[in-house]
């Protein structure tokens with residue numbers, strides 16, 4: 001073998017990780033590391049969120065030398081902490097090949113080569129096959145899907161075609177050095193372990209805002225589902241209590257979804273499942289009932305906007321009236337419904353953005369998250385944004401307008417948050433978790449016991465961000 005010991009590194013620094021980033025196992029790099037297993041003598045997977053000591057670059061370098069690591073592979077997936085990670089990578093040894101991949105790395109190839117002189121190769125797109133060729137020392141010019149340095153220039157090889165999901169080996173969880181638990185702001189909420197399973201890649205829909213259906217290369221990942229038996233096998237080998245199916249849309253093929261639910265029941269797999277879905281699932285009562293029987297507890301639903309003009313702009317395929325109707329059906333099932341919304345859309349007024357919490361309450365969503373619209377490089381909304389007077393898109397994909405600057409949009413986001421998440425709302429969330437048996441009484445007791453710790457961490461963060469007073473006035477004075 002060319003390389004003796006490969007380090008696969010999730011580089012997000014533990015105490016800077018946001019709550020959601022802290023929750024997810026680094027499944028992307030686990031997929032890549034698993035596929036690399038037969039191409040290297042030894043492989044170590046390190047997640048810096050769980051390795052406080054190794055967050056110090058000197059300790060990490062010592063670890064690399066002591067372990068005889070002779071190639072380092074890093075996954076940059078999230079939008080956050082990009083600059084910090086680049087700074088961190090600059091400290092890596094120059095005599096050890098440094099390979100970088102992941103969603104964000106694919107999007108920022110040129111920047112990475114510019115700011116990190118020690119990066120040897122950037123793997124673009126899905127990396128499972130590419131990493132094997134790199135580790136086998138295939139000449140760089142023959143490896144599809146990479147960018148690399150040659151004579152002081154960056155060379156971009158052709159893209160690699162995407163393989164059917166069923167052909168890709170599922171992550172070997174024995175490579176993990178930690179148990180991933182449900183935690184928020186670095187506080188473990190329960191002792192329950194959490195994992196994600198990808199039962200299909202891609203999505204057949206073409207919602208125009210969507211950053212999932214196109215990869216950063218502009219390649220559409222056609223929907224590709226794994227066999228039900230293969231998913232069941234993976235579930236059996238996963239010891240987590242809570243599983244999130246991280247498919248873009250778990251219910252693309254209702255017949256397959258029903259088979260999967262049946263197989264979960266037949267195989268007596270007792271877990272609490274969460275899945276992402278389109279709200280049209282409300283039209284399928286048989287599937288909804290099977291899901292409840294199989295242990296599904298929570299659905300994450302992309303509503304996107306309460307306004308028909310925005311839904312039409314997104315090509316979302318439903319109207320606000322249809323959302324209301326679908327929720328009348330969904331409410332009949334003991335499931336927790338979390339809705340995603342997008343604000344700061346093209347042509348959207350502040351009043352319209354602030355209608356999100358009202359609409360969410362009206363349709364009885366249990367909780368929401370809302371994100372600012374992003375216009376990625378290949379987004380079909382790019383043209384509209386560019387030709388709409390007063391709108392601007394930054395090189396980082398952020399959109400703002402003359403009327404709504406980044407700062408104004410940030411303030412609107414906080415108004416949405418505090419208007420929706422009142423102390424009373426937090427109690428109803430807890431009640432719902434108990435009602436649908438997502439948590440047992442014992443787990444809720446644990447949650448209540450750690451809540452002061454959680455509160456202290458939240459207050460600390462608000463102070464660090466110098467917005468404690470603003471938060472207090474939003475909670476107690478300006479509630480809308």
Ligand code: SF4
Nearest residue numbers: 203205207210213248
């Ligand atoms: S928003 Fe959801 S349904 Fe629409 S394209 Fe993206 S993943 Fe598919």
